[in-house]
Amino acid sequence: MQAKVGDIYSVYSPQLQQYVACQVTHLQQPANARGKALAAILQLDWAGDHLPDRAEARHMQPLRCSYYFVKDSFDHGYVSANVPPGHVLIANLPPLADKEVNAYKFGWDVGDSLVRQRNWEKIDPVSRARFKAASGAHNVVVGGQTLRQDTTRINDSLLQTLTDLSELDRLPCLMTLETRHGTPELMAYIQQHDFINELHWQSAVVSEIDVRATRLSRFILHPEGVSRVRLNPELSLLSLTATPSSGFRIEADQEGRNLCLQCSQDLPLLQGLDRLGALSLTGVKEIDLAPVVERFPCLTELRLWGNPGVVSHMQSIAALPQLQMLTLSDIFGFGAADFPRPEQLPNISSLWLTSVPFDVVSFVRTAYKQATTLGLDLSLSKARKPEWLAENLHNPFRDWDGREHISATHARKAALAYKNLRAATQNINSSMDVAALLSAAVIAYTEAFNLIDRRSKAIETVEREEIYSVLFDVLNPLEQKLGEQGASLVDQPRLYQLFDQLREF
Secondary structure (H helix, E strand, C coil): CECCCCEEEEEEECCCCEEEEEEEEEEECCCCCCCCCEEEEEEEEEEECCCCCHHHHHCCCECEECCCCCCCEECEEEEECECCCCCEEEEECCCCCCCCCCCECCCCCCCHHHHHHHHHHCCCHHHHHHHHHCCCCCEEEECCEEEECCCCEECHHHHCCCCCHHHHHHCCCCCEEEECCCCHHHHHHHHCCCCCCEEEECCCCCCEEECCCCCCCEEEECCCCCCEEECCCCCCEEEECCCCCCCCEEECHHHHCCCEEEEECCCCCCEECCCCCEEEEEEEEEEEHHHHHHHCCCCCEEEEEEEEEEEECHHHHHHCCCCCEEEEEEEECCCHHHCCCHHHCCCCCEEEEECCEHHHHHHHHHHCHHHHHCCCEEEEECCECHHHHHHHCCCCCHHHCCCCCCCHHHHHHHHHHHHHHHHHHCCCCCCCCHHHHHHHHHHHHHHHHHHHHHHHCCCCHHHHHHHHHHHHHHHHHHHHHCHHHHHHHHCHHHHHHHHHHHCCC
16 A cells, blocks of 8 residues: 555554654655655654544644754655555644755654653753763863763773763763773663764673663674573663573563564574564575574564574464565575465565575565555565575675666676685695785786776675775685684785775775
């Protein structure tokens, strides 16, 4: 169903455990045949224990947001005009805002800004006033370092200089801390400061972590040596950056119903989170989905990002009756017959498949066509045939194939540059003239990308970083393979300097 200007929709918010509302104020027709219609969604300042009726809708007003750096403005942006499942049409009334809309968003996300605004209003008014008054035009001295008064993020380069954590109070907008040397004192400080909503934590001395008194929304945790974590109700993301220790236990509000757990490569063994709502696995190489589904039967969101990855028992996700969002990227090992049919995923509202088997894309495009008319957000791209996978399984530039600004020819040339670099370095040993061989390899590698960029200007910041990362991923293992002499023989700093001197992108 496509939204109409003036439509007011209501949907249940698990975070608030209430119904929330929005209004469609504008429609934007697609620019071409392949485009999609967009609807400008205005978030409304309303929440209730039941679906509103038309009379209540007449009294609704736009939500005015003032949290953090937002300055008394509406949450108003274009999204897909397809109404997502679960959104109930309440009434069609004159739009509550008619100004031009310039913002674009990924999804309807009704209620998210209301949650943020309410959480903001729970914070002490004096602290909120200090936050709003902070200015980038004023500097403060913390730990002997001069920082902008409105600094939002710090890490160990500052934390390790402090003897008194109260110096951090000079940063009224501090929101993100990154540390590899967490202490009980630092955790106590975090618990007393409501604006800190993102924490990157690693510690050799803290084995039990309790953040229940914080207002964290994102917690990126290195779990080695940690036995138990107690999470705060507002937390939306827990990211584990390593394999946790045996017996690792997570205690969360509603057993993780409103939490997204993010892990790398595979699902670790852990206790707790029996009602986990969202799971994101990155860098997947091989995974069996059957035990994942059995472990977390209440998932509403599942995201798998391959490296590329091979998955087995894809059909088991049909046993997730509450699944609303499924994202697969660079995931293989399954076919059209393994993918659930629309009737097996009755609540699916978002289905994004990128770089998956060709026959799966063909099946989903046909089988889910009717679902798109009912609001399914369907995105299908980079359908891969078996020969592509065979050629690109070990190609770190495989994602270039399909990027809008990179031609297929240049994607192949990037892959060839990598293959040539590997061929030139994989058999090097300490008895050879390592410096000369590596210099020649780096020169050839860099010149290959110079040639690509001269002809296309396709190498932007992301691509430049990828080219550098691939070079590192080749040189670093070689240094380790050469043993004690590796560092001096490879001399990575010299080669990176050579790379920087030669590159034209």
